[in-house]
Amino acid sequence: MSEEVCEAFKKVDDCLQIGMVSTGDICYIDEVLNEYCPTNIEGQNGKCDTNNEKISAGFIWLLITFEDLCEGQCSDNENEKYAEYAILWLNYKLNQNSEDGINTLNDFYTKYIEKNTHYNQKISKANDNKTYKNIIDKKKNLMNMDINDIFRFYDAFESLCSMYNELGDENPNCGKCSQKADEFVNKYDKLNEDPNITGNNSYKKILTTLFDDYGNLKKKCDDDPSSDFPTLSPIKTTQSFEDASSGSSVASKLIPVLSIFAISLFLGIAYKYSLFGFDKLFQRQYIRKKLKKIKKKMELNI
Numbered sequence: 001m002s003e004e005v006c007e008a009f010k011k012v013d014d015c016l017q018i019g020m021v022s023t024g025d026i027c028y029i030d031e032v033l034n035e036y037c038p039t040n041i042e043g044q045n046g047k048c049d050t051n052n053e054k055i056s057a058g059f060i061w062l063l064i065t066f067e068d069l070c071e072g073q074c075s076d077n078e079n080e081k082y083a084e085y086a087i088l089w090l091n092y093k094l095n096q097n098s099e100d101g102i103n104t105l106n107d108f109y110t111k112y113i114e115k116n117t118h119y120n121q122k123i124s125k126a127n128d129n130k131t132y133k134n135i136i137d138k139k140k141n142l143m144n145m146d147i148n149d150i151f152r153f154y155d156a157f158e159s160l161c162s163m164y165n166e167l168g169d170e171n172p173n174c175g176k177c178s179q180k181a182d183e184f185v186n187k188y189d190k191l192n193e194d195p196n197i198t199g200n201n202s203y204k205k206i207l208t209t210l211f212d213d214y215g216n217l218k219k220k221c222d223d224d225p226s227s228d229f230p231t232l233s234p235i236k237t238t239q240s241f242e243d244a245s246s247g248s249s250v251a252s253k254l255i256p257v258l259s260i261f262a263i264s265l266f267l268g269i270a271y272k273y274s275l276f277g278f279d280k281l282f283q284r285q286y287i288r289k290k291l292k293k294i295k296k297k298m299e300l301n302i
Contacts, residue, residue, distance in 0.1 A: 001213040003168055005082070006161035008065045009089060012058040016051070016093060036060040036118045051097045055090065056112035060119055062086045063132045081209050083139045085157065088206065092154040095147050105143040141202045149197065153206055156187040160214060167220070175226025184214060185230045198236045207235055 015033060036057040037048040048054040066082040067074060074082070087105075094108055102108050113119050119132050145153075163177045163184065188210060197203045211232055221227035 001081070001160075001164060001216065002069070003164050004069050005066065005085075006164040008062060008069075009085070009161055010165060012062055013089075016054055016058050033057040033061055036064075036116070052094075052102065052108065052112060055093045055097065056108070056116065058093075059086060059090045059113065060116060060132065062089065063135065064118070067132075079135050080138065080205075081213075083135050084142065084206050084209055087136070087139055087142045088150070088154055088157060091142070091145050091150045095150060105145070109140075109143060139202075142206075145203075149203065152187070152191060153203075153210075156184060156191065156210055159184040159187060160210060160217070163217060167217070173226070174221030174224040174229070177221075178226075178228040181214075181218075181229045185232060188214070188232055192233060192236055195236075204235065211235060 012033075033054060034047055034057070037053055048057055063082070063086060066086070070078060090108075091105055094102065094105060102111065113136075114133075119136075122129055122131055159180060163180050166177055166180070167174065188207075191197050191207055197207060214232060218229045218231075221229055
């Protein structure tokens with residue numbers, strides 16, 4: 001990921017603050033977004049009348065912007081990564097802005113994106129006949145993300161992009177981002193500790209992308225003595241959680257067994273002591289009492 005990618009998200013996000021349509025706020029890339037409105041008429045600039053139409057235009061603008069950044073030569077991995085981030089952003093925006101009849105991302109996709117001419121057009125700088133639809137269709141499994149997971153992933157993504165935007169590509173001051181790095185790592189760890197995240201292949205792919213992009217940023221700052229970027233823990237596998245669960249299960253079974261053994265040992269020792277210790281103790285006490293009585297009788301007789 002680069003500063004330009006995160007800057008693109010910041011630009012479109014600033015333009016699509018919830019409520020801007022009703023308040024009449026103006027965005028400095030508003031005219032650009034209008035080019036990708038679903039109501040666009042060929043040869044004329046379209047106009048987005050609702051927030052969802054603006055969100056749709058912003059989503060397509062992001063895809064086109066990312067392709068322009070790498071001049072149509074993005075690798076499949078890069079395309080997938082940008083598509084993941086764009087879908088994550090789209091999910092987040094839609095859950096901020098509800099509309100009747102739009103209950104899932106698939107509903108939105110069908111109504112606003114699927115038939116949009118810009119979405120289906122061939123990527124001009126690409127060597128093949130790839131369209132933006134081809135890129136997104138590979139990630140349609142993300143269309144039904146859980147709303148709570150959306151916010152958690154997007155929160156981590158925002159933290160990461162905030163660092164990229166603040167550091168820039170030249171002469172970064174890494175020291176001032178150390179606290180933000182700690183915040184990102186904390187959010188990443190919470191995702192990584194959740195077996196529902198790491199056990200879902202689609203979610204795990206996004207987590208891997210966040211892991212890699214943070215690692216690239218950390219490398220940029222490794223030579224800066226003021227930098228204090230923590231290292232991320234490896235992404236957990238299903239086996240990791242099974243091993244932890246198995247260890248806990250073994251411990252829970254072992255503790256009662258050890259307890260029974262300890263109690264049995266204690267009772268055995270107590271029993272032996274009662275046989276060989278207590279009887280002798282009682283005998284010694286009895287003899288002492290008898291001697292005292294004999295001594296008293298002798299003193300009285302004297």
